[in-house]
Amino acid sequence: MTQIMKAVRDVVCSFLSTSFLLFSVWGDSSTTTTTTEAKPYGLTMGLIHIHSPASPLYPGNISYTEKIRRLVNQSAARAQHLDFTISSALNTYINTNQTMTNDLIRPKLQFQLIATYTIQVGLGTFDEAFPADPFKSFYFGQTEPIEGIVFGCAYDAKNTQYDWEVSGVLGLGYTPNSFPVQISNLIQGAFSFCLCRDLHTTTYLRFGADIPQPPPGSGSVTPLVLLQDIPYYYVNLQGISVDEQRLQIDPSVFAIRKQGQEGGCVMDNGSTFTSLIRPAYDAVIAFLESYFSKIHDFIRAPSPSDLKLDLCYKWSPPPPLGFEDLPPITFHFENNANLEIAHEDGFIELDGDTPGNEVMCLAIMPNDVRTIIGSLQQANYRFIYDLNGRQLKFTPEDCDKNS
Template structure:
C-alpha cells in the first residue's frame, strides 16, 4: 500500500476575541465581523476575577511562548507543555449541511493570523478533547467531501510550540457566517482539516466551547487566502485599548474596508515558507528623536530561523531585538530621570522598565515611540503612550498610587510588532499587493 499523502504544518496560536455570530454582511465582496476584546464576558474564555497585574503577567508569558514558536526552525523544536492561553480571537461559524433547523452546526474556532490551516475536531476522533457541542458529525453532513489523492485520503499534521498537536483528514465543507439582519454569508467548498487525533488543552476547562482553529496566514489553506478572490486579498482590524469597558470593534474584509487618504504603506514580506507577515523595521524614535540604532540589527537572517520583524496579533507585547532594546531602555531611563516624582520599581510582571509615581497621572507625561518602516515613502508607525506602556493603579488606605511599565520585551533572535503596540491604529493587510496600510484611529469610536 502506498503511503497516505500528509500535509505537515507548523501552527501557532493568537490573542484577543472575535465572535462571528454578530457578523455584518455588507455586500458580496465585503464583510464586517464584530470583534470582542479580551476579558469581555461574551468571550468563551472569560475569567471574571483576573486582575490587571495578572493580565500583564499572562501577556508577557504568552509573548514568550509565541516568540518561541516564531523562531522555531522545525517541527522538532517542541517546548514544554503550557497552559492554554486566554487572549485569542474566537470565531463562531456554522458548518455543514444537515436535515435540521438551522441546516448547519455552530462551533467556536480560535482565529490565528500566524498560521494557515482551518481545522476543527470531528466525530470519530481517536484522541479527543472535551467540548460543547460535541465534535462535528462529518458523516451526517451532505456537503462534507474528503479530499482524495490517487483515491487515498489526504491527511494533515499540525504541531504547536506548546506541545499540542492535531492530525486528521483534509476535506471541503460549507461554512456559514451569520449577519445581524438574520441572513447568511455562505462559503462553499472551503478546505479544512477534520481533526481525528487532537492533543489540545482546551478540554481542561469546564464547558469548553473551542472546537479548533481558523488560520489567516500567507499560505494557500488559510481562510483569507481561500477567500482572496472575493475579498481582493484584504482584511483589516482596529484594536482599542484593552480594559474592562473595552468596546466592540470590527474585523473587516474586502470592500467593507474604508479607504483613507492619510494612510501610510510599507511592504509585506513572506520569508521562506513562513505563514507570518514580515515588515522592514529600520529604526526607532523616542518622541521625535531618532535613536542611534544600527539598522542592520533588524535585518532578516537568511538562515530562516531569526532576524527581521513580524507584525503579529498573537504576541501581546512587542519583542525588540536585544541591541536595539538596550538602547531604547537606556534612552527611556534618561528621559524619565527629568521627573522628580518617579521612582524606579523592580516588579514581578516580567517587564524590565517600570516606575512608580507619587500621584496618579495615567498616560500623562509619557512619550510616544515610532517604528520606522521601509517603503518608497516615509512609513512611520507612531505609537501613542497607551500603546507603549501599561499603567497600573494601586489603591491603599487613604492614598492611591500607580506605576507604569514599558510594555515591550527584548529578544535575542528577532523583533515582533505585537498587538498592544497596534492599539488605536487601523491596520490593513493587502496580501495581493503585498502591502501593509495603517493610520491612527480611535478604535473605541468605530461604528
C-alpha cells in the same frame, strides 16, 4: 457526527496570530454595505477580548495586575511559539515525539497560550459528512457557498487548554490553506482590523468589501515581506524614535537572517506586548533611563513581583499630566511609514506590591531572536493587509467607534 459537523461552531482565531471572539456576516455588497455600487464580497466578524465577560475563555473576576501578568507571560510564550514554528517550517528543528502525518500540514509543536483574543464565528454547514471525501463546499449562513475550501478536522486534540469551550483555530497567516488566502478571489486578498483599548468594546475583523477605506492620501503604506513556508507577516523595520529623537540603532539588527529563522520584524496580534531584538531594546532602555533621570518626579522602582517588565518607575502619585508626561515611541518602517505609539500604549500602570505603591512600566519586552510588534502597540490604528499587493496599510482611527 454529521449533525455535529453541521452545527454552528465557536472558533478560536489565531488572528495573524491574534485573539478575539467573533460572529460573522457573509454576503455580497448588498447584504453588508449600504451602497448600491457593485462591489466584491465582504465578510465581517465581531471580535471580543479574551478578558471580556462575553468571552468563552473569560478567566473570571481577576485583578488588573493579574490580567497583565497573564498577558506578559502569554507574550513570552508566543515569542517562543514563533521561534519553534518558524524553525519547524524551515526544517531546522526535529520533534522526535511528533506523530502527525496529515499531508496538508507540516508537523508542529504544542505550546501554551498562543492567542490574546478569541473569535466566535458562525460556520454554517459542510456538504460532506466527516470524515468522508475532502469538503467540496463551505457555506456561510444562507447566502454564499465557497467551493473547495479546506478546513482541518481532528478526532482528538491535546494540550489546547480550552476545555472545549472553543473548537479550533481560524488561521489568517500567509499559507495556501489559511482562510484569507483560500477566499482571496472573493475578498480581493484583503482583510482588516482596528483594535480597541477597552476590552468591553466589540470591534471587528473585516474582509474584502466590508473594509472601510481611509481617505485618499491618508495613512501609511509599507511592503509586506512574505517568506516561503513561513505564515507570519514581516515588515521592514528601519529604526525607532523616542520623544521624537531617532535612536542610534544599526538598521541591520532588524534584517531577516537565515531565511527567517532569525531577525526581521513580525506584525503579530497573538502577542500583546511588543518585543524588540536585544540591541534595539537596549537602546530604548538606555534612552528612557537617561530621559527619566532628568525628571525629578520619576523614581526607579522594581517591577511588581514576577512580572517580566524591566523598566518601571514609581507612579504614586502620577505626574500632573499622567501618561501625557511620558515620551512617545515611534517605529519607522520602509517607505516612510511611521507607527507612532500612544503614550498609554507604550507604558502601562500597575499596582505595586503594597497599596499606594503603583508603578508605571515600559510595555515592551526584550527578544534575542527577532522583533515582534504586539497588539497593544497596534491599538487605535486601522490595519489593512493587502495580500495581492503585498502591502500593509495603516492609519490612525478611533477603534471604539464601531470599527
